[in-house]
Amino acid sequence: xxxxxxxxxxxxxxxxxxxxxxxxxxxxxxxxxxxxxxxxxxxxxxxxxxxxxxxxxxxxxxxxxxxxxxxxxxxxxxxxxxxxxxxxxxxxxxxxxxxxxxxxxxxxxxxxxxxxxxxxxxxxxxxxxxxxxxxxxxxxxxxxxxxxxxxxxxxxxxxxxxxxxxxxxxxxxxxxxxxxxxxxxxxxxxxxxxxxxxxxxxxxxxxxx
Numbered sequence: 001x002x003x004x005x006x007x008x009x010x011x012x013x014x015x016x017x018x019x020x021x022x023x024x025x026x027x028x029x030x031x032x033x034x035x036x037x038x039x040x041x042x043x044x045x046x047x048x049x050x051x052x053x054x055x056x057x058x059x060x061x062x063x064x065x066x067x068x069x070x071x072x073x074x075x076x077x078x079x080x081x082x083x084x085x086x087x088x089x090x091x092x093x094x095x096x097x098x099x100x101x102x103x104x105x106x107x108x109x110x111x112x113x114x115x116x117x118x119x120x121x122x123x124x125x126x127x128x129x130x131x132x133x134x135x136x137x138x139x140x141x142x143x144x145x146x147x148x149x150x151x152x153x154x155x156x157x158x159x160x161x162x163x164x165x166x167x168x169x170x171x172x173x174x175x176x177x178x179x180x181x182x183x184x185x186x187x188x189x190x191x192x193x194x195x196x197x198x199x200x201x202x203x204x205x206x207x208x209x
Contacts, residue, residue: 004165004183004200006106006157009131010144011113013169014187015093016086016125020044020078023085027077036074047075052112054141082117083124092190094127096197101130105202109134110153110166112143133157144168145176154180165200167193 012018024033037044042064051060057079064072078085100107109131113121115138122128135153137143142152154161161181168174169187177184185196197203 002162004202005163006108006159006165007100007197007202008108008110008153008157008164008166008182009093009097010166010168010170010173010187011109011111011121011128011134012086013090014167015090015097015109015127017088017090018086020048020085022087023081023083024074024077026081026084028074032074033077036071039071042068042071048078049112049143051114051116052137053143054115054138057114057116083120086121086124089125089127090190093193096190096194096203097127097130099194099203100197103203106132106157106159108132108153108157110144110149111135112137114138144170144173147176147180150177150180150182154182165197165202167196 009015021033021037024036036042047060051057061072061075061079064075097107107130109128111134113136115136118136118138128134133156135149135156137149140149140152142149154164157164162183164182166174166177166182166184167187168177168184171186174184174186183200187193194203198205
């Protein structure tokens with residue numbers, strides 16, 4: 001069995017907390033934000049996924065205006081206040097990332113993230129600079145769990161699929177990575193991630209000389 005030699009992290013809810021309610025509520029209030037995220041009229045995750053896959057926010061808002069005008073203000077609030085949704089880090093993951101960098105382990109990110117929002121990410125979270133490369137779905141025009149983005153990422157990172165260990169909070173995204181030949185686990189918390197990396201020899205454990 002080939003052991004992985006490089007690490008690929010998802011960003012949202014792995015390194016950075018993603019809380020869309022915080023962004024939407026900044027524009028329309030808590031109650032309306034909750035209603036938008038819960039309504040059956042607009043599947044917010046599917047709406048957001050279109051922008052993560054390469055659509056512009058202008059296209060998204062035009063779709064809301066045409067099909068669901070009741071929720072247009074809510075969609076605009078999410079775009080205008082997006083940075084409130086990713087303002088904090090997931091506890092402990094940044095420390096794992098720093099330890100990987102210090103150990104010289106090639107570490108990358110594969111994230112579903114809008115191309116329009118991405119340029120500011122590094123200014124908000126300096127930890128992103130620790131990655132050797134980041135594949136941003138909105139920039140390449142295809143998002144997880146589409147197998148194309150895993151193949152593209154492995155090629156860009158310069159590693160065979162079996163050399164890559166990947167973690168993501170979405171079971172669907174992890175299953176897709178495994179189907180593409182990657183070693184992958186669902187992210188739950190930073191201590192569990194650290195233990196998974198130690199078992200694979202990618203980080204040293206506390207009792208390792």
